[in-house]
Amino acid sequence: MITRRWTRARWAGGLLLGLLLGGAQAADLDPAPSASPDVLAFLQQVQDSARQTDYTGLYVYQQGHQLLAFQLTHVLDGTGERERLQVLDGPPRECLRQNGIEQCLYPKPKLVISQQARSDHFPALLLANAQSIIKHYDWQPPVASDRVAGRECAVSDLKARDDLRYSYRICTDSQTHLLLKIQTLGPDGQLIDQTAFSSIRQGADAQPVNLVPPWDTRSWRLVTEASAETDLQAQGWRFSLPAGFEPAAQLVRQFGQRHAVNQFVISDGLAAISIFIETFDPERDQNIRQGGLRQGAVNIYRMRLASYWLTAVGEVPEQTVQALVRTAQYVPQAAH
Secondary structure, three states: OOOOOOOOOOOOHHHHHHHHHHHHHHOOOOOOOOOOHHHHHHHHHHHHHHHHOOEEEEEEEEEOOEEEEEEEEEEEEOOEEEEEEEEOOOOOEEEEEEOOEEEEEEOOOOEEEEEEOOOOOOOOOOOOOOHHHHHHEEEEEEEEEEEEOOEEEEEEEEEEOOOOOOEEEEEEEOOOOOEEEEEEEOOOOOEEEEEEEEEEEEHHHOOHHHHOOOOOOOOOEEEEOEEEEOOOOOOOEEOOOOOOOEEEEEEEEEEOOOEEEEEEEEEOOOOEEEEEEEEOOOOOOOOOOOEEEEEOOEEEEEEEEOOEEEEEEEOOOHHHHHHHHHOOEEOHHHHO
16 A cells, blocks of 8 residues: 555665766756746656556666566557566566556566556656746756666756755657656755666657556456545644645545555645555554664655554655655545
C-alpha cells in the first residue's frame, strides 16, 4: 500500500556523484534562474513525448545503496497507448498497460492484479495541474548538454523555492524531448535519488512484439482492485495542505471484502503525496509503529487519529509529510 510507483518513481560516494553531475556542472549555467510560463510549455513537451513516442529500453533507479533495473516498452498504435514495464531485479514481476487499464503479473504466486492504470512513472514528468510549478520552482532553461544512453540531451534545473519540496535536474533528448534522466536533489544540491535510461531505442525500433509477456496467465488467479471517488470532507476530514499542493484525487479503495482504505492524493505538479486513511483494528494493528520512515526521496509518516490510521507517503522532505498528518483533523459531526 506504500506506492505502486516503482520509480522516480518521480519506488555512492563522491566519485560517483562527481561523474553523475559533472557534465552539467562543467557547463556555464545562467546564474539567475527564473520561472515563467515558458517552463509549462517545456514540461508539457517532455510529457507529450513520454506519451506519444514509441520507445523501448533499459533504465535504472538508484535510491541510496539500492539499484533497480527495469525494461520499458511503450508503443502508440491503432489500439491506443500500450506499455510493458518489467522489474529485472528480485522476484519476476511486470505490469502491462493498455490505455486506462493495467494488469500486474506475479509469476511465483500466479497472480494477476487488474487496476486503473497509472501513467505517471518515468519518463513521464507532470503529475497534475502544473500552474503551481511557476510559483514554487525556479526554472533554469537548458543551456548545457550531456549524453545519456548514447543520446545527446539538454540539461535543465527545477529548483525548489522552499523546503517543502525537492529540486530536480532533468536531461531531455535533444531531438525527441523524451526524458532520459532525472535527479532528485536536496536543499544543498545533494543527490537523493535518480532514474536514467542505460539504453534506449526510439521510433520503429520499439516493436509491439516486445509487449508480450512470456507466461500463459489463463489459469492464474485474477484480483481486481476496485476504487471509487469519495468526499473526505463530507466524512469529517480536514487537511491543511502544504503551499502549492492541490487535491488531485479522493478515492476509496477496496482490498478484499472487509478492508477499505481512503486515499487522498495531492500534488504541486511535480511531486505528489498520498494520505491513506484506514480504520484502526486493535487485534491487527497493536504492533504497528507510529512515526516516520525514509526510503530515498520517499518519506512516510504514520499517526493514529481517533479510531483511524493516517499514513502520508510522498516524494517530499520529511517535514512536509509530518506536518500534513499532524495538522489533520477529524470532525465526525461534519459527516452529518
